Amino acid sequence: MQIRAPRPLALLLMLCLGAGAAAAPAAAGTDGRPSDASEGSVSAERPVETQRGKARPARGFLAPRSGVLFGVSIDWGNDTLAAYAERLGRAPAVAVTFTGFPMSSQEEMWLDQAVEQARAAGSELLLTVEPFTGLDAVTKANSRALATRLAGYNRQGVDVYLRFAHEMNGSWYPWAQKPDDYVDAFRRMATAVHATAPRTAMMWAPNYGGGYPFAGGVHQAPAGRADAEAMDTDGDGTVTGEDDPYRPYWPGRKHVDWVGMSVYHWGAVYPWGENEVPEDGKYVDLLRGTYDGAAGDELAVPDFYREYGERMRLPVAVTETAALYVPDAGGADERAIKSAWWDQVLAATNARTMPWLKMVNWFEWAKFEPEVDGRVDWTVTTTPEIAEGFVAALPRWLRYAGGAR
Template sequence: MTRSRADRRRQQGRERPQLGPAVLAAALLTAGTGCAVSDDAASTEPTCTPAPAETLVPADGIYLGANLDWGQQTLAAYADALGQDPAVVVSFTSFPLTGDDGRNVDAAVDQVRAEGGLLLLTLEPRDGLDVVTEDTAVELAERLDGYNARGVPVIVRFAHEMNGSWYPWGQQPAAYVSAFRLLASAIHTRAPGSATMWAPNYGGGHPFAGGAHQAAAGSPDAAALDSDGDGAVTAADDPYAPYWPGADAVDWVGMSLYHWGDSHPWGENEVPEPDKFVAQLTGRYNGLGGDDRGLPDFYGRYAGEQGKPLAIPETAALYAPGAGGADELTIKRAWWRQIHDPELSRRLPRLAMINWFEWRKDESEIGGSVDWTAATNPSVARAYRSELPDWARWAASVPGCASTSDEAGA
């Protein structure tokens, strides 16, 4: 018999009263403003000896998680809609953390601690890569160690999609590698319950020309990105290797991988082609709109050869309301059936995490709104929930503490 999520909460000792409208509004406000638990409350908690970061990789199966729009939904509300406590929840923050940034991350940690699982913390150095210094790296690592001591493991995804031209940290391979290694050293030394993730964007469309932060022709960055040495950065160059920080610095590898459609211009509601997800990860994609088979086998090179667990920290399928074409459920179901394929663990045995992008947002690529969500529209949410894979691993499978002060004194 399948137990309800409420039954599991009672069994795990985490049952909470139902939230009325006023309390729910306060919870949403907390998620948006980052109000944290008081120091007095925190001081009464048992001390956690964090589980080592290497134990965060599931022994079998794949973690399923979500990128939440924290200003619109609490983690508890999402878990209730899903019928499961997600193993991973993603939070984005500027780096270095300001006071408000820190309070927002503290609030996310509070919610993860209440629900279980781990936090995938995405750091965005919006003022440039030179903000990563010894001091800012140590300050972050000590904050992470504090979160780990409360029983919340953290994986840090630093400066994601660095191979794109749309972020201030983009297309600067030497500076990126230096910053990543500096941050990784601090985390590995001072926060052994946390891990690092290296996560470029899928290389289709490389070199992503025309973005505000495209490497300038003739610059040292452009020279470093010219992997085939022909004097220009083109689609023939490797979109990943120039940014690789080294196996000693990277604990997880990841890739942002979405279904945007089958050809440019984007914004049409189109059903994903069969096996697109695996084909893109392995450099075999030959879609309706073009042939990306010249791309490296990302899975084989970085998960296989480097021996790293692979994450898909962000994924979803484009649905633009009012744009015509295929309907929302048909598009999203076609994508989640690929990422929830019963054979996925066998086909990609190092794939260890997949997080759905649970946002509605304007996208400049299409000049309009996209509903990326799977658990918001009730009919789509019911279908998504009914097709969750047997290999999915949820929050209860994520190790938090190796031991606590309560256990030590028992």
């Protein structure tokens, strides 16, 4: 079963900014895998030295000392950060966008425009970089070129979280299920970024492990090959849901500044498309590897928050989240579904029990989803009744642009 976050099918960015905008820890072992030695802490400013002698902030440097950054992924072709801020009543701390890699001239233009919107709103940028031509394109030269561009954005006052080749443990992207090649590519990119872009953080973001290894995907690792052998973490000769869906792709702590995962409510059971109220506790269960519900027993999935946030002492991002609502499908009503999900995402207990959780981004799109073969409305600010309830539910521990509460 494939569980994946929605992603923009196109990025037609708009430069125009509307008026009235509000505006017991562990580190990595010698093989880069989790071990039991602790190191470092979340810090907003503390510099460290790179091999070239250039100071850069420590890992986790963009994490707030208190609270959780609230961000958004908007439909850049039909929305702006200014318009979203007006609907929400405050500007988001983080704006999520996507680009191919290496970038075409048009993609460079779109990204420049997104950065300008983020700068004007006082937001940081979560940039998802997608090497659709494959990991061979992640050369030292191409990595340095991107890092130089990001350094320019940093000089303009825009901090960047670089979510590089996300969902690498899935089976639907060209860079997926190639653990050794992926780790090498991530490290090349991280080396370039850490040496060049002082306000850019490297984010490692696999897909949620329920359904692993996502059999039948176009890019599923062939059995018997080196990639499949690397994925066979229990050594039984086959890649199954009993294998660790995250560890083969871990680049090592010194290369990672943040860890992230998208957490969606797609419905109760596959195939998706029915309007169903989320099960109690589902959001935390997916983050913590404790889900055992309508979709099946997924207790073999590791506790992502504990293993890669708490034990690695790295800030954790919920890179995208939302609840599925199909306007034409009948079933549970929109308010019941979406409010049940935001009540879980914004629960006061999350801030207390998961102190390494430092970012949550809402997926604010209404778009066609192939998994559903129909239009899904993921938004919470475009319908006045829904927006009113969502804004009223926003807790004080969230942080917005400029550190505002």
